[in-house]
Amino acid sequence: MLNSSLTVRLAEAADLPEIARLTRFAFVPTQSNQQVQEGWFGQGLQLPDRRRWVVTDSQIDRVVATYAELELQIACLGSVIPAIGLGGVAVAPECRGQSIAHWMLTQAIHQAQAQHIPLLMLYPFQHGFYRSLGWGWVGQVYQYPIAPQHLPKYPRSGTVQPITPREHPAVQTLYQQVALQNNGWLLRSDRQWEAWFQPLPGQDLWGYWDGETLLGYVLLGVEQQAIYGTKPIAVVREWVALNLAGYRGILTFLRSLRDQFSRLIWHTHSADPFPHLLQQQDRVLPQGHDRILFRFSHRLGEIGSSFMWRLVDCQAALTSRPVQPTAPFSLAMQVQDAILGDSQWWVDCAEGRMTCTPLPSLAEAPAILTLSIEHLSVLFAGTRTVEDLLWTEEVHWQGDRTILTHLTQAWQSPPPFCWDFF
Incomplete structure (x- = not known):
């Protein structure tokens, strides 16, 4: 199949049966096409914050691929980056094996560039495929399956109550406030919140209150797995705490459920002190599993590879990201991008912001950083540092090493984390 026969366009109502067929086979092959039409696309193909695209092949006159675009607002250390x-x-x-997905996503990248979108985000089915298109792996999820009785003991001061629709605005306000303090959290739209609040079987939302003030909440799911015995398992699917009191209130509440659940699965980010607070740094394992990982090391948690970011409009991205206090500096960046083409930028950093302008010549640059768009995306996210990438020779530095130190300080931040998936 030649790419010249492919066309990408917004999906229309008549495309729904074919979109449902492709979606079912890719994601839920045990369901019927009708179930996918009703469950995935019951609200329509085009929504206020979501656009569905299709690729058609003129040689066979049929839809051969599809994807969705979601309008996102990503919190980044007090700022908001559109994505x-x-x-x-x-x-x-x-039609697989003919580079259709590569062609389709290349078109998506070019469309985002035309709209001056700073970055693209996705959850990969295969990291290597998306890395070849310029995405960098930036998101991690930490999971700790532990015995509830190993949770820390704190004196109970506030109250825990199930969240009712009347408290939904308080949950939204708390999430927004905490999200803006972090890196990578999505600022949810009203439509996203409406879907988030939909009750699901075996799932409850609990809030920790100090008087009339909501200090934290936890979204708790319950599962039954025979390999862990007759008691059910509690799964923390989201937790948000405004301060230490809210954090301790959530943990105290979960510990109070220790007689009901055989295991608690705590999902979290890399900066969470959770594993250090446990009375026993040990995970719960099924019967017959070795609790020793290596020599005298106990099994405790797991790290999951999560979402990827790709910078598109480098100028818009670099100027929108907050930076940490450091001495003013300037440098040149040579960015290698197989999809959008290579580029050169002059970067100035001062007063908590970077400015970025196209650079015709590198002759006067005090320092030059040469890197791929993938690695620039990873640095932008705060997942790795320039020193990390220099040590592994994934990037190249030329010039004043003092500027290298300033750049590392400027981009220092916790790695991005996100509760939402799509």
Whole structure:
């Protein structure tokens, strides 16, 4: 199949049966096409914050691939960065192996560039494929399956109550406040919150209050797994705490449920002190599993590879990201991008912001950083540092090493984390 026969366009109502077929085969092959139409696309193909695209092949006059664009607002250390999330990428099974997905996502990158979108975000089905298109792996999820009785003991001061619709605005306000303090959290739209609050079987939302003030909440799911015995398992699917009191209130509440659950699965980010607070640094394992990982090391948690980011409009991205206090500096960046083309930028950093302008010549640059768009995305996210990438020779530095130190300080931040997935 030649790419000249492919066209990408917004999906229309008549495309729904074919979109449902592709989606079912890619994501939920045990369901029927009708179930996918009703469950995935019951609200329509085009929504206020979501656009569905299709790729058609003129040689066979049929939809051969599809994906969705989501309008996102990503919190970054007090600022908000507009972005586009890509999801629901699916190619017809009979058309796979012909680079259609690569072509389709290349078009998506060019469309984002035309709109001056700072970055694209997605959850990859295969990291290597998206890395070849310029995405960098930036998101991690930490999971700790532990015995509830090993949670720390704190004196109970506030109250825990199930969240009712009347308290939904308080939950939204708390989430927004905490999200803006962090890196990578999505600022949810009203439509996203409406879906988030929909009750699901075996899932409850609990809030920790100090008088009339909501200090934290936890979204708790319950599962039954026979390998862990007859008691159910509690799964923390989201937790948000305004301060230490809210954090301790959530942990105290979960510990109070220790007689009901055989295991608690705590999902979190890398900066969470949770594993250090446990009375026993040990995970709960099924019967017959070795609790020793290596020599005298106990099994405790797991790290999950999560979302990827890709910078698109480098100028918009670098100027929108807050930076940490450091001495003013300037440098040149040579960015290698196989999709959008290589570029050169003059970067100035002063007073908590970077400015970025196209650079015709490197002759006067005090320092030059040469790197791929993937590695620039990783540095931008705060997942790795320039020193890390220099040590592994993934980037190249030329010039004043003092500027290297200032750049590392400027981009220092906790790695991005996100509760939402798509």
